[in-house]
Amino acid sequence: MKLADNATKMGTAEDPAIQPNSEAAEASSGLVTPASITTDVLPSDSATDLEVPALPTDLLIEMYRKLLAIRLMEEALLAAAEEGQIGGAMHTAIGHEANAVGAAYALQRGDYVTCTYRGHHHGLAWGMDPGRAIAEVMGRGDGFAKGKGGSMHFVSPENGMMGGNGIVAAQVPHAAGLALASQLRGEDRVAITFFGDGALFQGVMHETFNMAAKWKLPLIFYCENNRYSEMTPIWRTSSIEDIFLFPRAYGMATMQIDGNDVEVVHAAVSQAAERARSGLGPTFIEGITYRLAGHMAGDLETYRPPEEVEKQEAYEPIVVLRSKLLTRGVDETAIAGIDEEVDNMIDEAVAFAEKSPWPDAAEAYRDVYVDSAFRDG
Amino acid sequence: MKLADNATKMGTAEDPAIQPNSEAAEASSGLVTPASITTDVLPSDSATDLEVPALPTDLLIEMYRKLLAIRLMEEALLAAAEEGQIGGAMHTAIGHEANAVGAAYALQRGDYVTCTYRGHHHGLAWGMDPGRAIAEVMGRGDGFAKGKGGSMHFVSPENGMMGGNGIVAAQVPHAAGLALASQLRGEDRVAITFFGDGALFQGVMHETFNMAAKWKLPLIFYCENNRYSEMTPIWRTSSIEDIFLFPRAYGMATMQIDGNDVEVVHAAVSQAAERARSGLGPTFIEGITYRLAGHMAGDLETYRPPEEVEKQEAYEPIVVLRSKLLTRGVDETAIAGIDEEVDNMIDEAVAFAEKSPWPDAAEAYRDVYVDSAFRDG
Amino acid sequence: MLTPPSETVKDCVVRGAGETGKLGGNERLISMRRTTYIQAINEALREEMQRDEDVFLIGEDIGHYGGLFRVTRNLLDEFGDRRVLDTPISEQAFMGMALGAAIVGMRPVVELMYMDFTLVAADQIFNQIAKYRYMTGGLLKVPVVIRGQQGGGKHYGSQHSQSVDSLYAHFPGIRVVAPATPYDAKGLLKTAIRDDNPVAFLEHKMLYFTRGEAPPPEEEYLIPLGKADVKRVGTDVTITTFSYCLHQALEAAETLAERHGVSCEVVDLRTVEPLDTETVWESVAKTGRLLAVHESYANCGVGAELVARAYEEAPYLLQAPARRLGMAPVSIPVSRVLEAEVLPWKEEIVATVLEMTGR
Amino acid sequence: MLTPPSETVKDCVVRGAGETGKLGGNERLISMRRTTYIQAINEALREEMQRDEDVFLIGEDIGHYGGLFRVTRNLLDEFGDRRVLDTPISEQAFMGMALGAAIVGMRPVVELMYMDFTLVAADQIFNQIAKYRYMTGGLLKVPVVIRGQQGGGKHYGSQHSQSVDSLYAHFPGIRVVAPATPYDAKGLLKTAIRDDNPVAFLEHKMLYFTRGEAPPPEEEYLIPLGKADVKRVGTDVTITTFSYCLHQALEAAETLAERHGVSCEVVDLRTVEPLDTETVWESVAKTGRLLAVHESYANCGVGAELVARAYEEAPYLLQAPARRLGMAPVSIPVSRVLEAEVLPWKEEIVATVLEMTGR
C-alpha cells in the first residue's frame, strides 16, 4: 500500500490516521487524513511546514455557508438524477468542497479559474447562482448556458469562472492561456486551474507544466487528489507515489496539502497567488482529498468498500470546518441557524430550476458562431 | 548560458571545453564536449561514473565502418538533394552517428528499434542496405518501401527496425508497445526508441514514461540531445537545463552520456538492456551530441554561427573513433584502406539507387489495406 | 471456425429484438437466445481471447472494474491482468502502444471510453495506425481494433455524444464498423479482431441495453466486414443507415408505411468503410430513391459521400435527388429538448422521405 | 479601416499572377505591385499586429527564426518576443493556451508548422476551440486563428502533405479559409484575425512562392469570409475549388477550352466553411454542370458535401450528375511519381470534365 506512507510524511491527523482497509487492499488506495501539511518548494528541496494563519471567524462562517450550499445543492442534484431529471454524466464533488472554497476566497476579483467536469463546487465557490446552476444541469432555459453546457461545463465569465471541461486535463492549458493573457497585458490577474490526480497522465499537463514554468506564468495548478480516476485507484496507474514530484521536475514550486481544510487551502493558494503576482511563476498544489459520492450519478461504487468511505466521512470538509468553528467560539445554535438558512436557499434554488421552462428548440442552433462576426469596424 | 554548466558537471574534455560563442549567445546553446560521463540512476540519486569497458578493436573497426558508411551516404544524399533529386523533408544525422551505432552493437538480434524522421543512421546501424535506403529516399522502386515512406520512415522489420516517424515523439509509444509485446509473450526482447531533445515537450513522451515505468517495460528511451529543435535552441523552450530530470520524475533510471563516443554509448545501452532484460524496467539515456549539418536539406543555418559548428567538428563521432583506433594501435594506412572501401561501397549504393526505376503508378494504390484480410481461417 | 464470406454468413442473419425487418426467408434456423448488445460484445471478446493468445485488451477502467459500461466485465478474472490492461488516462500513449504491439503480431483491442476521445489520440489513430502499413510499403500490418461507444440520446453534451464514423471514414487505411444489433455486433467484432487491418468498431450508447437474438457461444459465426444487410424490404425509397440510426429508420419506415403508404427499404450498412455500395445500388435499382442517414455530422459526412457515389456510380438509377441526413451542425447540447432537436432521428427521417416522395 | 462586405470588396478583386480568369470588368484601379503569397501573409500579420495590440503569434520556430517557411519573418524584430512567442514542440498545450487567451479578448494567431499536426492538437481544436462558444451558451467567444500550410506536391509524404480542409469543415464552430492567391490571402487573413469566431486559415506549400498583384500596405483591404470569387467565366461546366487546386483547375480550364472546346467557369470558394453556395448555384444555373475539386481526401470531403447540397438545394439546375474530385484514398506517398498519381490535379480535372460533358 504505497500511498499510505504519505500519512507519516504528512504528520499525524487529529483523528487517528486512517489505515488502508486490509481486506480491500486491492481496492483501497491508502487513504490519509492530513492535518499538518508539507510544502515542498524548489530549489531548497526541503520539506517545511506551510504557515497557516488563522482566518477571521466571519470569513470562516462565510466559507462554511459555501461548503454547505455546495453540498446541499449536489445532494439535491443526485436526488434529481435518481428521479431521471438529469441525464448524461453528472459528477458531484461531495467531499472535495474545501479545495474550491478555500481557493476562491484566497483569490481576487479579476482572477481566473478553469476546472473539470467535476466543477459544481468551483462554480458556487466562485459566486455562481445555485438556481441557475441547477437549471443548467437540468437542461432548462434559465441555465447559465441555456442548457447547452450542463454539469460538465460550469461557466460564469463575470465571476472569473472560465469553464469546466469534459476532457480530462483540457482545461489546464486554457488556464495557462488566461495567465498568459494577464502577463502579456501587464495585468496582475492570476489564473488557477483545478484537475484530478488522473489528469497527471494526460500529456498536455506536462506540456503545460513546461511552458508555464519556462514563461513564469501567473498560474496555479491545483490537483484535487482523491486518489481515484473513475473506478481505478491511482496506485494502479501511477509510476510514483507522490505526484507532486512530476511538476517538480519542471523546477516548479510544489506543495502537498490537506485539501479538506479550507484554512490550509486558503493559505497555500494565497502563497501561490503571491508568488504568481510577483512574477515568480507557477505553483503546483496537491490537495489531498476524498470523493465521498460516486464518480458520477449512478455509480454503483463496487470498486471500493463502504468502510473506506465511512472512515473518510470523519474527516471531510464540512466536519472539519464545523469543528473548527466550534473551537473558535461559534456556538451550535448559530451553526444550526446557518444550516437552516442554506437549506432554505437551496430548496428555493431547486424550486426555481424545476419551474424553469425548457429552452426554445431554436436555441439549439444559436451560439455555434458569433453572429456579428467582427470585433469592430 | 545555462546549459554550459553541464560542461563542468560532465568533466573536462580531451579538447579544451568549448565555450559558448559570446557574440552569438542568443543563438548558441552552450555546447559541451563530454569526455567522462555522469550516470544518474535512481534511487541512489548519486552521480557515479559509468564504467566504460574497452571494446575489442575488431568491433571498433566494424563500428568505424558503419559510422563512415552513414556519413558518406548522408553526404551523398545531401548532394542529391541539392541536385533536386530528393524533395520533401530530408534530415541527416551528420554528427549523431555514434548514438545509433554504439546502441545497435550493444543490442541483440530480435530486439526492436523505432526512431524519428532523422533515422538514416539508425537504419544503417541496424543493418539496412545503403543502396535500397538511398533508392527509398529518392522515391525509387527499389526502395525498401517502394518509395512510399522515404527518408522519414526508415523501416526494416527483419533487422528489428520497426519504423521512423514524421511526427515528433509518435514513435516512442510504438516502442513501448513493442516492449509490451515482448513482456506479454515472455520473450527477452528489448525495445529502444530514439528521439530528440525537443520531443521531451510532446505530452505523449510523458504518458509513455509513466506507463513504461509502471509496467517495467523492457524499454530504452534514448534521447539524442543535440540541443536544437529545428532552428530553436533548447534553452529557449525548456524550463530546466538537464532534461534527464524529466524522466527521473517517473522513478526511472537515467544516464546522461557522451553521445559522440561509440564506446560510451555501447556501455550505457548495454547496461540499460541488461536492466530491461532482468525485469527492472526502462532506462532513459541522454546522449549529448551535435548536429553538424542543417536540420534538413536546404537549411540555411542562419540560427547558429559557423564557428559553433566548426568547434563541434573537433569532437564528432568519426574524429573521436578514429583517434581512439590510433590510440589502440590501428595504423593510418589500415584506416585509409577502410575509408576507401566504404567510399566505394557508398558510390555503388548511389549508382544502384540512381539506376533504380520509378515505381509503377499502380503501386500508389497498394498497401492501404492488407489484401487477404484474415490472419488465418 | 471461420465461416467463409458472404453466403454462409448471410444465411446466418437473423432478426433481433427491435428489428422489424424481414430478410425474405433466407434465415437459417439455429438455436437462438436473447442477449444484450453489451453481452454480445463481451462474448466476442472472450471468444477471441480464448481462441488467440495474442489478443489483449487495453484501456481505462476495463480490467478490475470491467469498463465504465461494463462491456469487458469479468474478462480480467478469466484472462488475468496481463491480457486485460488497466491504463492511466493516457489515450495517446496506449493507442501508440497498440500500434507497436500489433506490428509484431499481437492483436490489441483498445477501448476508448467515449469515442469522442478519438480526438485526444487522433495523431496515433490517423497519422500512425491508419498509415503505418502504407508508409512502410506493406512491410508491416497493424491489426488493432479501436472500440467504444459513440452517439447521442443520453444528454452527455458536446464532448461525449459525437459520432465519429464519418471522421474515421475520411482517412484511408482504417476499416469502420458500426453494428446495430447484438447479432451483428458479435459477428462483426470477432471478424474485426481477426482482420489484419486496423478497425474502428463503433458501438452506440443507446444500443448497449437493447436485446436481440443470437446463437449461443457454442455456435460460432462471423460476419464479413463490408457487407450491408437489408433489414427491411420496401419499394419506394432506400434508406441506408447503420448503428442506432437503423432503429430510428426502421421506426420511421413503420410510420411511413402505416400512415403515409410509403414503402421503405432499410439497408443496414454495418460497415462504413468499405461501403457496400453494391447492395445499396441493388436496392436503389428497385426504389429509385436514396436517403442516407447517420448520426455523425452531416457536413462532409458518410451521407454526403453516399450521395456523391450514387451520382458517380449509378446516377441512372435515381428517380429523385438522392438525399442525406446527419447531425445538425451544432456542438450537441446537453438539454434533452435541444439534443432531440438536432439528432437526425425518426421524425426527420419521416419528414425527409415525405419530401422525397412528394407526399 | 474596414472595407464593408461584398460590393466594395468585390470591387477590389484583381487578378494575380498565374490566374488566367477575368472578372467581367468590375476591377477597381488601385496601385498594384507584385508580391508573393508568403509576403502577403506576412503583411497581413504585421498590419493586424500594428492595428490591434491584442493580436499575438504563437508557434514553433516562428519568432527568432521567422518560421520554417519564413512566413513570420522579421515580426519578432518589430513586435518583440512577447508578441511573437516561440514555443516548445507542444501543439496541444499552445493550442489550448490560445483558447484561454482568446476567451478574454486576446487574438492569438497560432502557427501549425504543417497542418497535418492538426491531428496532434485535435482535441484542443475540435473538442475545445470549435465548441467553446456553444458549450458556454454564447457567454464566450474564441477568436483564434489557426494557420499553416497544407498539401502535396513537394514529396513530403504521408504525415506532411495532407489537406485538412474537409476535416475542419466536418466540425461545426470553426470557419475554414483557404486562399489561392496573394491578394486573397492577405485580405482574408486580415478578416480572419478580426473575426470573432475561430478560423482555420489554410495555406498551401505550393503557393508560398507564387506571385500575384496586391495593393501596397497603405491601401488596406479586407475580403469577407464566405464569399466565393469567380476566377474564370465559362458556360459549360462549373468547377468549384480553392487553395492550390484553383491553379490546377484554371490550367485544366485552359486546356479544355483550347483542345476540347469546353468552356469552364472556375469558382474559387476561398472559404470552405461557410460555403458560398449562392455563388455556386448562380454559376450552375448557367452551366448546368458541377464539378467540386479539392486536395483533401475525396471520401467524406468538401466535394461530396457540395454534391449533396446541390441535390438538396438546387437539383433542378443540374443537367448532368454533379461530381467531385479529391485526393485518392491512400496515405500520400513520398515518391514523386506516386504522389503525382494520387493528387487530384490538372489531368484528372480535364478527364473528369470530359466525362461529364461526354466529349
Ligand SMILES: Cc1ncc(C[n+]2csc(CCOP(=O)(O)OP(=O)(O)O)c2C)c(N)n1
Ligand atoms: C481524455 C479523457 N479520457 C477519459 C475521460 C473519462 N474520464 C472522465 S473523469 C475520469 C477520471 C479522472 O480522474 P481524476 O483526474 O483523478 O479526477 P476525478 O474524477 O477523480 O476528480 C475519466 C477517465 C475523459 N473525460 N477524458
Ligand SMILES: Cc1ncc(C[n+]2csc(CCOP(=O)(O)OP(=O)(O)O)c2C)c(N)n1
Ligand atoms: C508533432 C510535431 N510537431 C512539429 C514537427 C516539426 N518538427 C520536425 S523535427 C522538429 C524538431 C525536433 O527537435 P528534436 O526533438 O530536438 O530532434 P532533432 O530534430 O534535433 O533531432 C520539429 C519541430 C513535427 N514533425 N511533429
Ligand SMILES: [Mg+2]
Ligand atoms: Mg481523482
Ligand SMILES: [Mg+2]
Ligand atoms: Mg534536437
